[in-house]
Amino acid sequence: MKNFIIVRFAIILAVIFFLSCFPVGAEDVEKCFQCHNKISEFENLNSLKKIESITSSEFVSSMHVKIGCTGCHSDAIKFPHDKKHGKVNCSACHSNIEEEYSNSVHGKSSGNGDEDVAKCIDCHGYHNTRSVKDIHSPIFPYNLPLTCGKCHDNTSMMLRHRVNVQTPYKMYVETVHGKGLFKAGLLVSASCKDCHGVHNIKKKEDVDSLITFNNIPKTCGKCHIKVLEEFKASVHGQVWIKGGKNAPTCVTCHLPHQVVATDRKDYKLSIIQTCGSCHRDLMKTYRSSYHGKITSLGFVEVADCVDCHHYHNTFPGSDPRSITSQKQILATCRKCHPNATTNTTKFLNHADPHNRHKYPQLFYVWASMNLLLFSVFTFFGIHTVLWLIRGLYEKRKNGNQKNVKSVIGDNKEDTGERS
């Protein structure tokens, strides 16, 4: 009996002694910091390239303090630990995220041995991992774009990995979303994560990517709900829904890293080119109208494509939902011309005077005017040339005498009758 108690006690002591050799849980932090808090002496202990120094405040305020150092550095449990130890494996706890990540473009590259590509610690940090809700976290919405930008604005790195987008962070800062986030502090403003995802980032060409042609409207539509509804009903949206590729989606008109306020002058002028890239003939006929000429000169105070055709809820003119339909066109003109009448709407927008079949009255007016100009200039052109030749001949014949006309005012004796 006595022996049993002693043995049990000894076992307990042994366990305690045993356990005290292994720093585990929060208490282990202090043990590890006996060495790892001193920068100078143990600088060569920092085997990972990016580590600066481990300060206690850094780690203690991080999310992982509860699991201490060995929660991640599981091969350092023995105290003192071996000199060499392996990389930390986040998937030990975060296995579902690891799975998502391994299918992402970053994960696949990393799996292929790419050292540059973003891994867990590049976005989350390592000793200072904080919650996404923590304002100091590199993944806090306010900070996330810069975190992505650390690599994606590095032009030489992007060139190496054949990523075509130039300095997206710098561009993003100037966008409507960027300004909403950084200037107005609107955390809900779309940033990298909202369009590209976080752990599931895929290339645009990848069918599961959030930014494919098929998915982009839905991605934007997460926030721009009403716009998505309007777009789906529109003639462009219908093409997109049915899988057709020759219709614009959000990014056709709103360049994703250059989304600007739509009332900006340069945007308004560029949208004409955007619409015109598909609707070539309509842009040409627009350009020959007064509105089109004014915008061509660089002024925006007149109607452009979207003023008459709207933007997300575009319909063909034959559709009664279109604002250029018979029923709605007068109201559309009246947006700028309040005194417009039904007769005014009989103005032929996008008329092409060169098209004899569609616009005969315009064609014949145009043709007659051209004929008039041609005849007048041809006749008088020849007349003038012949006169010039004869005039020069006369001048040479008369020995280049001074013209009678040109002496007026030159002859100082030309005082005339002054009585």
Place this chain on the structure above:
Amino acid sequence: MVSSVYYQRFDPFHRFLHILVMISFLGLAITGLPLKFHYTGWAVMLANLLGGFKSAGYLHRLCAIITFFYFFAHLFSVAAFLWKKKRGQILRFLFGPESPIPSFQDFKDMVNHIRWFLGKGPEPKWDFWTYWEKFDYWAVWWGVIIIGLSGLFLWFPMLFTRYLPGWLCNIAVIIHSDEALLAIGFIFSIHFFNTHLRPEKFPMDTVIFTGAITEEEMKEERSLLYERLKSQNTLDKLRIHAPLPEIVRLYKIFGLGALIIGISIIITVIWTEITIMFR
């Protein structure tokens, strides 16, 4: 040297109207061309130089008002002139040598003039009006009416479309734009040649500003006029003082300024039209 004797060919009112024509015409051309050639770089620069499209539009319409003014001023002056004459005198005037109305004689003159160009006949003799001057005169009537009416349509589209169909605006644009091109093309090349660049006149004929021609000139250039007035004994009535050399210099500067602007415009337009063909 015997001092020259000067006769009046154009009275002050006509000379004033012609200055208005010059100023408004150049103004209309400068403010209108950026719109017609909106796709060129020079049009963008000019539009901005004019203060933007609204400002250019206001200036364009201001010049249009001046145009309507001289048009009606001339119309009323002609009416008043004819009103003062007796019935028989009106017809005699309208079909006489001082009338701007084209006659068969003018057609004959033109044919003979071209013959002379080709060395196939003598140079015709001229009276008060030559055929090309009559053409210039009526071209302004035609131009102001056509360009003015279509322009009014474009200036007040809402007002006009209250009573007329909107597609007339489409037609108005074509007419206005093309007729204006004809006008500036004609004036800045052919009219300028007739009055400035002809070897006999080079560098310019100041009569339209001073109203005065010398006796020598009349004998030389308008022999029929000289003979006619001499035989009617009305020549001396037209005698005037010689224009002051300082005034003449001013007129020359003004005239040459207009010439330079006009020629710059026509060269730019021709250059643009040529380069379009190779776009």
